Amino acid sequence: MEATRPLFIPVILGTARMGRMSLHAARLVTSELGQRAGVETELIDIARLPLPIDDAGPAIKDPGFSAKMDRADAVVIVSPEYNHGYSGLLKHVLDSCLKEYIHKAVGIAGVSAGPFGGTRVIQNLLPVMRELGLVTIFWDVNFSTVQKVFDEHGKLLDQAFIPRIDKFLKELIWMAKTLRHGRERISID
Numbered sequence: 001m002e003a004t005r006p007l008f009i010p011v012i013l014g015t016a017r018m019g020r021m022s023l024h025a026a027r028l029v030t031s032e033l034g035q036r037a038g039v040e041t042e043l044i045d046i047a048r049l050p051l052p053i054d055d056a057g058p059a060i061k062d063p064g065f066s067a068k069m070d071r072a073d074a075v076v077i078v079s080p081e082y083n084h085g086y087s088g089l090l091k092h093v094l095d096s097c098l099k100e101y102i103h104k105a106v107g108i109a110g111v112s113a114g115p116f117g118g119t120r121v122i123q124n125l126l127p128v129m130r131e132l133g134l135v136t137i138f139w140d141v142n143f144s145t146v147q148k149v150f151d152e153h154g155k156l157l158d159q160a161f162i163p164r165i166d167k168f169l170k171e172l173i174w175m176a177k178t179l180r181h182g183r184e185r186i187s188i189d
């Protein structure tokens with residue numbers, strides 16, 4: 001039934017760097033999301049998407065990624081901060097779709113070695129989200145000094161992140177439900 005169909009909210013891990021700490025953050029967010037009633041999720045690792053780099057945009061669309069974005073009601077992007085920006089590969093992957101994202105919610109978690117928790121990469125992603133047709137929420141997660149947040153095996157060392165992620169996910173799920181209602185019930189004309 002329409003009203004009980006679970007929300008699908010995949011988590012996109014936005015870096016392919018060897019030894020990436022963002023993997024731990026993405027796994028934690030996926031795990032917290034997976035515990036929500038009425039929500040299905042999965043971790044999408046951009047390192048595993050077979051996208052060519054000699055072209056860009058819809059021309060290189062991966063059918064699997066496209067289908068997941070099409071099915072999604074919202075997405076979470078977990079992005080490290082690289083020189084205050086996002087990884088080129090994350091942009092390359094996001095650019096491969098467009099209509100799949102429209103009128104869907106997005107929440108962003110920033111990951112940084114420095115003290116600002118990826119606030120600068122999040123700010124830089126906001127105009128990109130808008131152009132893709134995604135609707136940003138007003139809450140983020142900031143994994144600052146991430147090397148102190150997780151140990152080398154990915155164990156969470158700072159439990160304060162659990163309530164922060166909870167607040168972020170509550171807002172994202174509310175927006176995902178609201179936008180699904182709009183997509184399914186409200187005509188744009």
Ligand SMILES: Cc1cc2nc3c(=O)[nH]c(=O)nc-3n(C[C@H](O)[C@H](O)[C@H](O)COP(=O)(O)O)c2cc1C
Pocket residue numbers: 015017019020021022023080081082083084085111112113114115116146147
């Ligand atoms: C090319 C590059 C640029 C980086 N620039 C920044 C930066 O601007 N600010 C910051 O706090 N950390 C910066 N870092 C450190 C990352 O934030 C750090 O590696 C963190 O663990 C998240 O990235 P990761 O998922 O690749 O580990 C940079 C790392 C790399 C590889």
